[in-house]
Amino acid sequence: MQENTSTPSRRRTAREIIESYDGPKLRIMEVCGTHTHEIFRLGIRGLLPPSIELISGPGCPVCVTPVSFVDEAIYLALEKNAIVCTFGDLIRVPGTKMSLAGARAEGAKVRIVYAPGDAVDVAKQNPDAEVVFLSVGFETTTPATCLAVKRARDEGVTNFSVLTANKTMPNAYKALTGSADAFLYPGHVNAITGEDECRRLSEENGISGVIAGFTAKELLTALAVIIEKSKEGKPFFVNCYPRVVRPEGNPAGLREIAEVMEPCDSEWRGLGIIPMSGQKLREEFAAYDARLHFNMPKIEGHPNPACRCGEVLQGKCRPSDCKVFGKGCTPEHPIGACMVSSEGACAAYYQYGMQDLN
Numbered sequence: 001m002q003e004n005t006s007t008p009s010r011r012r013t014a015r016e017i018i019e020s021y022d023g024p025k026l027r028i029m030e031v032c033g034t035h036t037h038e039i040f041r042l043g044i045r046g047l048l049p050p051s052i053e054l055i056s057g058p059g060c061p062v063c064v065t066p067v068s069f070v071d072e073a074i075y076l077a078l079e080k081n082a083i084v085c086t087f088g089d090l091i092r093v094p095g096t097k098m099s100l101a102g103a104r105a106e107g108a109k110v111r112i113v114y115a116p117g118d119a120v121d122v123a124k125q126n127p128d129a130e131v132v133f134l135s136v137g138f139e140t141t142t143p144a145t146c147l148a149v150k151r152a153r154d155e156g157v158t159n160f161s162v163l164t165a166n167k168t169m170p171n172a173y174k175a176l177t178g179s180a181d182a183f184l185y186p187g188h189v190n191a192i193t194g195e196d197e198c199r200r201l202s203e204e205n206g207i208s209g210v211i212a213g214f215t216a217k218e219l220l221t222a223l224a225v226i227i228e229k230s231k232e233g234k235p236f237f238v239n240c241y242p243r244v245v246r247p248e249g250n251p252a253g254l255r256e257i258a259e260v261m262e263p264c265d266s267e268w269r270g271l272g273i274i275p276m277s278g279q280k281l282r283e284e285f286a287a288y289d290a291r292l293h294f295n296m297p298k299i300e301g302h303p304n305p306a307c308r309c310g311e312v313l314q315g316k317c318r319p320s321d322c323k324v325f326g327k328g329c330t331p332e333h334p335i336g337a338c339m340v341s342s343e344g345a346c347a348a349y350y351q352y353g354m355q356d357l358n
Contacts, residue, residue: 014217014224018047021227027053028226029179029315031169032186033060033343034214040352042216044223052227055179055315056345058172058268059186061137062089063313063337063344066267067301069136069165070095072291076132076163077108080294083126084110085119086134089341092334096302116148116162123152123160132290136165139192142279143253146260149281149288161290166279167266170197173207175274179315182226183209184219187241194249195239202237213241260285269303269337270310307336312345319349326350 012020030036036056039045045054058064070093076082077100084100091100091110104110109129113119119133135145145162152160169189185198190211201207208229212222222240229236239245257279266278281289290296303309307329308322319325319338329335331347338346 014220015047017224017227018052018220019049021049021052023051023227023231025051025053026182026227026230027055027180027315028182028184028223029055029057029176030184031057031059031173032184032188032212033063033341033345033348034188035059035184035186035212035219036345036348037343037351038214039219040348042219044216044219047220052223055318056312057176057180057183057315058271058313059138059169059189060313060338060341060343060345061141061167062087062093062341063309064167064268064271065090065093065136065165065337066269067095067303068267068299069134069163069301070100071097071299071301072163072296073100073132073134074098074103074108075296075299076290076294077103077110078106080130082109082130082132082294083122084108084132084134085113085122086110087114087136088112089343090134090136092340093337094304094335094340116145117151120148120152120155120157120160123157124155127159129159130294131160133160133162134165135162138167138169138186138189139253139257140188142166142261143192143256146256149260149285152288153285158287161288161293162281163290164261164278164280165266166261167268168263168277168279169193170201171274171277172268172271173201173209174205175268175271175277176314177205177207181208181230182236183207184222184226185209185211187211187213187244190239190241190245190249192250192253195237195245195247196249198239199237202235206235208235208237210236210238211241211245213244268313270313304335309336309338309346312338319346322346
């Protein structure tokens with residue numbers, strides 16, 4: 001019998017799959033702002049062949065918050081003399097006329113907090129003042145706001161309310177249908193929501209994507225899976241972050257959201273009103289809804305016409321395509337939210353070279 005001396009074929013690494021790709025042009029949208037920054041920081045863009053294009057999407061919570069929300073917050077601070085509590089990124093986002101930082105310079109009481117519960121503490125420490133927490137973010141951070149509202153109710157704190165701009169991702173993906181061949185789904189969000197929504201997007205809406213982690217290995221694996229699955233020519237979904245994202249997500253977090261909030265239509269910067277893509281407080285928690293508590297008028301925001309954040313968030317242009325990028329618009333003097341936020345695409349492009357590396 002002749003001995004078989006052939007060498008078994010070696011499995012290719014994720015990097016080899018990516019670097020050797022020579023198929024049709026493939027547009028991949030990195031929805032999460034942290035993914036954008038990590039892909040730059042790890043030098044992954046430099047590995048991509050010309051036929052693979054990475055574009056940014058609406059996964060930065062501060063970036064997708066519309067100008068009107070900033071104007072509402074400034075109205076509460078200046079006109080209603082409320083103590084406005086916010087996360088740090090939001091304070092420098094330009095409104096129609098000024099930012100919250102600008103309002104603070106005019107005497108408004110604006111405080112940076114690190115968790116929604118901190119704002120409840122501020123309300124307890126200032127019983128004669130109205131305290132408003134600016135609640136922005138996706139499913140990742142919404143449970144913490146829900147817990148803060150329940151705590152205020154349970155402890156009888158009546159001078160605390162929430163201005164909501166909480167958003168959910170599934171209908172945003174539907175609104176972006178055709179913008180990309182596949183999505184890099186945000187691992188943080190899916191750690192709460194689980195796999196089901198992404199699987200339904202594939203099966204019912206023909207939207208492809210993979211849930212990705214944040215290490216070099218996890219990101220390279222996710223990109224390689226997109227390449228390999230795209231060759232099959234049909235919609236797909238793969239969870240490439242199973243060590244964190246379980247099929248059922250985080251049931252405790254989902255229960256908190258369902259108890260305190262309910263879906264509503266929501267405005268996204270650049271995407272307009274997306275039906276049932278937001279979260280508002282349920283009727284039983286209406287006393288903590290700042291818009292109702294202060295009987296707020298309808299406020300329409302007007303972004304700086306030179307800013308192209310809206311197009312960046314839709315994947316229609318890159319930050320470096322904007323005429324004011326790195327010139328009139330810098331992290332020190334931002335014109336748009338994407339340059340302010342630590343997760344913003346413009347901030348990433350600026351930090352890692354102010355040039356298109358793809």
